[in-house]
Amino acid sequence: MNIVVAIKHIPSIADELPVNGSNIDFDSVDFVLNEFDEQSIEQAVLVKEASGGTVTVVGVDLIGELDNVLHLALAKGADNAVKITADEPGADSHQQAGWLAEAIRGMSPDIVFTGVQASNDLDGQIGPMLAAYLDLPYIGGVSSVEVNGGTATVNKEFAGGVGAKYAVSLPVVVGVQAASKPPRYAPISKVRQIAQTAAIGKVAPSGDGAGAGLALKKMAPPVATGHAEMLTGSSKDVAAKIVELLKSKGLA
């Protein structure tokens, strides 16, 4: 079974984001693996361990630092790693989906995993667009996957804590919300050993990628306009003030 994982390298939000006119100042921000893609790598490796196959991880190298992420994926159990050398830190999910689809097409995948969304675009478009480009079905919001022959049984999450089990025919694109187990830890000694020896495939970006639905005109940090009011006093006083407040807003 050919298992492919499409990943995204995204700006870290561990720190405040420096803004440079119409976008993030990509030179002064760290890039990290999208956390949903961390889940999809884990799910891919779990499927491989249960049902056999090979896992190929592919991502767009936006700032020339994707190798670190790919080494980690290999240490966690992926078999192959491919980077699309784009060097465009601002490439949006639509653009990246186009490039990823072109790279993945030749891999003739049986199942493509990708994070259901990422914290930068937050549009959840990589999965559906990949599926559209590759002419495959898509199922997103998935929290576990089991493959038996030509069928994958997946749990899909809906709003309000509702879940449903689907049987989907391969090949398919799966948007992973969470892997069926927490992502495993890759020991650094293993990651470093892989960094010395691993061959990472390189692909030039090709394919148009449908242009973004949105055009970025301006980006600015939010401005604080009000402050939280701290209620003080005994718990009785505070409770009375809360009731008063709710009444004044017409909520009680």
Next chain:
Amino acid sequence: MAPKYQKAIAIEKEQAVVDGVDISGHWNRMFEQRVIFEYTPELIEKVASIPGAESFANCYQCAKCIAVCPVDVVGNYGPRKLYRYAQTGLDLTEAPELWLCTTCANCLRVCPKEVNMVKIMPAAREQAILDGKFVPNELQQAFEATANTGNPLGQPQRKREAWIQNAGVEVPVLRDLGRPVEVLWYVGSYPSYHPRGMDAASAAARIFTALGIDFAILGKEEKDDADSQRLAGEKGLFEMMAEHNIEMFNKYEWNEMVVTGPHELNAFKNVYPKYGFERPVVHYTTFLARHLDRLKPLLKHPVNKKITYHDPCYLGRHNGEYEAPRQLLQAIPGVELVEMDRNRQNGYCCGGGGGGMWMDSFTAKHTTMRLSEKRAMEAASTGADVLAVACPFEVSRFEDAVKSTGNEHVGVLDILELLDKSMRGEP
């Protein structure tokens, strides 16, 4: 390969009748089979066969360690018990017990058989990590943050020197200085990023400046020492950080290194030599105590407080420094120094060592209270106003602990902050 250990064989015979008299002792035996029949050496051998963990098999169950194990005070733990658990079926490499030891080394101090948990635990944990066994999630996150960002807090590397803007004095950074310095001050991750750590770092900068020390820091060229990650089983991560730090240490000219934290002292003094770095390194308390004659006249303002001092395991037991911190505290006018019952060589562990710093939620599930909480209660029982510390892990640990045990009236301050208060006269 023949097994190293033989299963115990019962010496009593089931039946022994002499001249019609049963002398087997059956009538005198316990009604249940003695546990000795269930002993199994395999799981002891499994641990002792890991390189570094050999001394695990030395234990002869005298239990001296249990009397001093800080985890046993809040749980059911200790080297002797681990050996016993292994005899009765516990596989340490898969058990929660693997992660509870803080490598405080109090057991090693009293052990007649030199069962060395400071070596056993890292070795067994490393094996568990390499074999893909259970690793507490919080610890994984600290490992990953260290690997990705160079510090366990997951803060950006380029912000490592941001604290110097608010230090109140100029803090020279080596890469801008362009000349040799007397003292390379390794600041450390928590003093660089944690809000309360920054308070101690700023205090240190002001003290060094007031003393006229020719010092500089590495700033964003510095990365975590990763000694606690090593003790938590991530040797590869430790080596990755060590390679970087050693390269940076060798990039500049300096005569002596001063470190803010005891874990850094332990890494650079005791472990880095194995990686080719062997230069003079001292903890700030040792360094400042050496300058006490010049420091004393600067301590103009009394700090009228009753203070008790917590010996960090990696400053005290691991590196033998007990007196310098006390000398510094006693040099502050107005300070009344009181001791907790467990002090110096028998100091109680704060729970932060050996990776415990990043396993608080996990540890809490297997103990009755946090070690830091136990210690905060001990500090409060002395009647002290302030619990003085000398390790960057401790301020945040004990500040949480005094709150959670209802002892908010006990302030937690680094010795650096107390010296700084006395120097500047701030409340």
